[in-house]
Amino acid sequence: MDDLKKKFLELLETDDDFRFAxxxxxxVHEILKRLDTHSGIMIKMQEQMAKMQEEIKAMQEQMIKMQEEIKAMQEQMIKMREExxxxxxxxxxxxxxxRANTEEIKSLKADVSFLKRQGSETRSLLGSLTEAVFQDKALRRLESIMSSAGESVVDIRYNAAIDDKEFDLLIIGSRTVYAVEVKVRHRRQDVDYLLSKLGLAEKEFKGKKVIGVLAGIRMTRAVKSYARGLGMLVI
Incomplete structure (x- = not known):
């Protein structure tokens, strides 16, 4: 073994071809070792690149999904804007x-107000006409009563006032004064009101008999009985 080693060293010193070989x-051996090392690195790099490619692919898929979601959101936004x-x-x-309804309501209110005024005026007119009819009816009836009693009519006063009280009709005879209260419907308080005014008429027409008269359409039996009990006439 020593001889072989010695021979090997001699050849390295003396034989250029051997030395180069x-x-x-x-x-070559060193290169092969380095190539093995680089191959391991390359394999690791390839594995890393494959992993990165998978990650990139996953990210691309996420991006596609996000783009689809963004598109859906954009469509929803467009729909919401349209709505x-x-x-x-x-x-x-x-x-x-x-606005149109408000104007119409204003117009209707004006019409209602006008109709209310018309209704009020109509009721007032009807009241006046009714009062005139019953005044005329009471006058004719009382003139007949006075004529039958041999009494003449001295004066007739419509809506006459004594002090601060108003009488719908006063028929003044030679001996009697008829104080007439005209209403469509008489109630008990109306009888009391007329009774309270008769004292004023008695003071105004001293020496004459003052008789209260109720003229109207509707009057209950109780009211008629109450008025007659106070010495009033009911027409």
Whole structure:
């Protein structure tokens, strides 16, 4: 073994071809070792690149999904805008309708106010006509009563006032004064009101008998009985 080693060293010193051959072998071996090392690195790099490609693919899929979601959201936004525009248009129409209704209500209120005035005037006119009819009826009836009693009519006063009280009709005879209260419907308090005014007529027409008269359409039996019990006439 020592001889072989000695021979090997001599050849390295003396034989250039041998020396180059040995150096070549050593170089190839070193290269192969380095290639093995680089192959391991390359494999790791390839594995890392494959992993990165998978991650990139996953990210791309997420991006596609996100783009789809964004597109869906954009479509929803467009739909919402259309709905909002529709609602705005509807609100505008409602406002116009409300304005028109407000104007119509104002017009109707004016019409109602006018009709109320007309109704009030009509009721007042009807009241005046009714009062005139019953005044005339009472006058004719009382003139007949006075004529039958041999009494003449001295004066007739419509809506006459004594002090602060008003009488619908006063028929003044030679001996008697008839104080007439005209109403469509007489109630007990109306009888009492007429009774309270008769004292004023008695003071006004001293020496003459004052008789209260109720003229109207509707009067209950109780009211008629009450008035007659006080010495009044019911027509």
């Amino acid at each position: 040995v150096m070549g072998m050593i170089g 909002i525009n529709g609602l705005r248009a509807a609100v505008g129409e409602l406002r116009e309708t409300m």
